[in-house]
Amino acid sequence: MRLRFAALAATSVLGTGVATLAAGRYAADAALRPPRPRNDGGSRTTAGFEGTRLTVHSHDEGRIAVTRSLAARLPGVYGLTGRGTHAVVGQVLEEETAAQPRPYAVVRELRRIDRGRLSAGATVRLTPQVYVGNPGEALGAEYADVEIPGELGPLPAWFVPGDRNAWVITVHGLGATREHPLTLLPFYRRHSIPVLDIAYRGDAGAPPPLDGIGHLGNSEWRDLDAAIRYAVQHGAQRVILHGWSSGATMALHAAANSPLRDRVAGLVLDSPVLDWWRTVRALALSRGTPRALLPLVVRAVQGRAGLPEGRDAALVDPAKLTVPALLLHGPADTIAPWESSRALAAHRPKLISLHEIPHAPHAAMWNADPHGYEEKLRRFLTPFM
Known part of the structure; x- marks a missing residue:
C-alpha cells in the first residue's frame, strides 16, 4: 500500500516518467532494506513467510487449532509468532472436515509456548525460527x-x-x-x-x-x-x-x-x-510492489547493490x-x-x-x-x- 501511494503521489507532482523512476527506486530500496526489529515482541518476518498469517481458534495441552490454509498444513516444525508471542508447533494432528464442528481449522501439535500467551482470535504467523533469545x-x-x-x-x-x-x-x-x-x-x-x-x-x-x-x-x-x-x-x-x-x-x-x-x-x-534477478522480483512482490514497476526495481537494485549485469548472471x-x-x-x-x-x-x-x-x-x-x-x-x- 505504501509503495502504491508513493507512486501515485510522485505521479501527481513530477509527471509520469520521472514519477515511475522514483517509485521504482523507492520500491527497490523497500525490497532490500534490512527489516527493523519489531516493537511488539514478535519475530521479524522471514522472507517467504509474508503470506502465512493464521488465526488461533483454540488450544489446549499439546494441541492448537488454527485457520485452515496451505501454510497451516505445512509438514514439519515451525515457530508461531505474534504480538508479544512465540510458540512452536509440530506435525498436523488432524484436519477438520465439513462434517466436524470446525471445518475451517487445522489442528497441530503444540510443543511449547516460549513467550506470551495464545488467545482465541489472536493473529499469528509461521516462522522458521523455533527459538527466541540468546x-x-x-x-x-x-x-x-x-x-x-x-x-x-x-x-x-x-x-x-x-x-x-x-x-x-x-x-x-x-x-x-x-x-x-x-x-x-x-x-x-x-x-x-x-x-x-x-x-x-x-x-x-x-x-x-x-x-x-x-x-x-x-x-x-x-x-x-x-x-x-x-x-x-x-x-x-x-x-x-x-x-x-x-x-x-x-x-x-x-x-x-x-x-x-x-x-x-x-x-x-x-x-x-x-x-538475484528472480529473488529481487519475489522480494519486491512480497512487499507490495505493483508488477508494472518490477523491471525498474530490478534495474535499480542491480545498480545500487553492484550485482552482476544480465538476467542470467x-x-x-x-x-x-x-x-x-x-x-x-x-x-x-x-x-x-x-x-x-x-x-x-x-x-x-x-x-x-x-x-x-x-x-x-x-x-x-x-x-x-x-x-x-x-x-x-x-x-x-x-x-x-
Missing part, C-alpha cells in the same frame, strides 16, 4: 557474547564452545536474525562442535549498510570474512560455514574470495540465493568452489529458485552434495524435515570431526 535463554547453553572487528565497525556474535578444532560459523539470511541458526545449535552441541553465530551489517547491534540497503551477500560477505579471521585468531584450525538464504550466498563468496579461504573446510548451504562463480558443500533446498521455495541450486550442483558434482527437501518454504529446509536434514548434516560433517 543461546542461554533459549537452550540453557553455555555461551559468550563476543565482538568481531568488522569492516564497518564491531559485529556482535554468540560463541558456543565445543571440543572440536573445527568451528562452525552460522550466517542467517533475508529477514531473519542470528536467532534463526539456533535451530541447529542442539545438533552442533550434541557433536561438541564450537559455533560462532554472527550478526552482520544491517542487523540490530551491527553497523548499518553504507547505502542503507542489503546487497544479497555481495558486500555482506566481508563481515563473514571478519568472522573467519576472528575464529582463526581464537583457536579454530578450520571453519565450516553454514548459511541460510543470502547467508549461504555469503558463504560461497567467502569460500571463493576470503584471504583465509584455505581455512574454510566445507560449506552447508540452505536455500542459497543464486538467481550468477552471483557467485561456481568454478571458484574448491571445498565440499552440502546443499539443502527444495522446489517449494518462492524466494530463491530451486533450479539454480540444481544447476550449481550439476556444475560441480564432485564437490556438491544436493539434498532435495519437498514442501519447504524459503530457508526452512530443517523445519520441513528435521530428522532428514540432521542426518545429511551428520554424514557431511563426519570427516571434519
